[in-house]
Amino acid sequence: MRTIRLIVAGWLLGIACAHAAIDPALLGPLASDGNDAKIVAITALVDGAQREALPVLKAMARGSLALAGERVVIVDGERVIDAATNAEIVPAPEVTESIGINNRLRRELASTLAALRLFSSDREIRWEAAQELASGADAEMLPLLEKALASEADPEIKARLQMAYAQGSIGSSDAVVRLSAVRLLGESGDPNVLQLLGPLTEKRGDSWAEPDSAVRAAAGTSIRAIEKRLAFAENVGRAFTGVSLASILLLAALGLAITYGVMGVINMAHGELLMVGAYSAWAMQSVFQAYFPNLLDWYLLAAIPVGFCAAALVGVLMERVVIRHLYGRPLETLLATWGISLFLIQVARTVFGAQNVEVANPVWMAGGIEVLPNLLLPWNRIIIIGFSVAVLAAMWSILNLSRMGMFVRAVTQNRPMAGCVGVPTGRIDTMAFALGAGIAGLGGVALSQIANVGPDMGQGYIVDSFMVVVLGGVGQLAGAVWAALGLGVMTKFLEGWTGAVVAKIVVLVIIIIFIQKRPQGLFALKGRFVES
């Protein structure tokens, strides 16, 4: 009975918007004395006002239907809602009498509600009802389900209903009914069904919980089939979170792929550039809150260019003031940029406070797509994967199609020669560094949507993103992409088996071993780059 109430409650949310008025003459009798009279009133109401009757009946089942004078109202906490129009009455009238129900009425209401939906002419409503029943139906629903099965024409809905029927009939005393129910349930992909089938294969004391051996065997087969299906969904889920992690690693590492991979500059402050991007997202959120509150959901779009520019600006400063004096001295660069990173962390602490700031997901990034019963792909992850692909495409085109990209590649391959033919190498360095930093800023904007935004956030990514670049090999974007994908998916699958910390350690050890075999990374540039 509780399940049904839950079902209806969920469904109610959807229907509430499309509510038309009910004739008050139909509502009045609900308040009449005596259960029989009430049942007659319910039937009349259902006949008279199909969909609109639902919230009223639901409220009645909940015991929150009441009378305010002559009017039938729904009491919802402090609010009082007119049952006829489903609109809140302001000011709230005095409630004179509540409409009580007993168990008999409750049962009646539940089956009426279910029937209302299962026999609705609207396919969507039937589908939803069947879907919900399939994830939890009990024996009381069987007669109703039988009727619905007989009349249902849509094969998809029919399959769902059969599932629901099987769940309801698994407790039947007839072994044949149980057997068919168990077999049918084997086609489910719902983890809840396992709990239903599980007890059938267990021993209770000396005897089996399930007396019939054929049913027991069938239950075993069904359980295995479901587990296989669940494992598949789980693996798909892991692959997805792996790709999602990879997209984040990629965003963090793409900037490094330019500054380290292409320019050969070790930038330990890269994580702090991510932080700059994330704080820009927060700043844009605050700006929108203050000045354009009705556009708040779109602050993220504004944060993208702002994050890029802010990080690029910091990058230019870093390059101009410190890094350009250290070209060709990687170890010193490493230490100096580490100093810069400490500096930036403290700046963030002084300006924004040591606590994490809150960056909210816009509404359009909330929720997700349910692909399988136990597999939900959240929108924010999907959007970030798409975003990182877009950033990758943009960066590839800048490097390969634009004039500046050509210069960057020229300087990378042969600096003196590029200078000889008139490439302003100094300026190209600055611009390339700004590009790398800006991309880190974009990564930061994306990170702000799924991770904590605080002064120390960058530190957590520095090791990972360096691993991506080292594994991918210096000087190429493709290396970074494959390394990020490989690391992301591998980490997530290992996490499933060993837990997060051990997975991380194993991944690091694997990288260290891998580097032994291929010190130049996955995609080493051939020739040309003779080691010093």
Add this chain to the structure above:
Amino acid sequence: MTSSPARTPFIVRLGRSLDARSWLLIGLFAAFALVAVPVMHLLLPPGNPLHLSTYFITLTGKILCYAIVAVAMDLIWGYGGILSLGHGLFFALGGYTFGMYLMREIGRDGSYQSDLPDFMVFLDWKELPWFWTGSDHFLWAVLLVLIVPALIAFVFGYFAFRSRIKGVYFSIITQALTYAAMLLFFRNETGFGGNNGFTDFKRILGYSITAPETRVVLFALSALALIGTLVLARFLVTSKFGRILTAIRDAESRVMFIGYNPLWYKLFVWTLSAMLCAIAGALYVPQVGIINPSEMAVANSIEIAIWVAVGGRGTLIGAVIGAFIVNLAKSWFTVSFPEYWLFFLGTLFIVSTLWLPQGVVGLYRRLRAGRSNRQESANDAEKGAGKARENCGAPASAPLAAAKGASA
């Protein structure tokens, strides 16, 4: 190193590796640490202006341990050209292995009055894990301090140097190694106390660990260890081994073409450096009273590099000076202006790499060279400046001058 027909005895070579003034300075330092400090701490009453407080002993003792790490770092970075970002790992490993002994010495005086260390009781473990076997013996603990980090360093270094990983790659991989180890030690299941690590030590060899006498002994041991490290390092870098090491740093390929295998030279100095770190860690833990995985944090290992950079790479005394400067500044800042410490440290990283490639020692030498230039004739001045420039550019000649720097 081939044996020559008339080989000078080791002790003589060791003695000759430092000049008389350096030996004198070392003697003075030893007298201060082994005689003056105990007297001033134990015998003089707290009101006396010459009395040394417990705070002084603990802080200086701690920095002495750091200085050992800095010299170890200088050996591989300044002379071997290998920048390790993983020395925090060896330091912490030394601390942990000795900490195991200290934990066992607590005995039944822990809050749970159990034979097992408190954190194991807390985790509901019934017996010691296998790697704790024998940890209640002092000598075994000392042996472990020397062996475990050395073994890890050897295995890791063998594979890394064999595939000729060097420069920044090596730095990043050591960083990853340390990071992985930190994650491992943060886990309760690893058996080293999780994020709390080891603390609440009570005794060492039966003596109370907080007693002033114990503190003074630990302080003296740290000082002795530092002296030993300095002399050993000095001996190494002035020996033929040291010459080859610096040659490898400056042009590895050429050294290989001459016929040396750089692997064993690098591996030896790398493993030695890790062992020195572990000794420092083992001396550090009883003085500070706690060891936890945050010692392995990425930031800590990089900080070690900055001690060396500030003091002067390739000058052993510089590493010691750098460790003292940075750590004294740290304890002053974190007490007086905690919010400016990172600004200071960050600036230190930038300034020392941009403008002080040879650190404080290099600066001192440059100043002195400048002063003597003005006094001497133009001809000599040119020669002196050339020498100074040579010192900055090629630290190969630095160790010789380092001892002279010690007189600073």
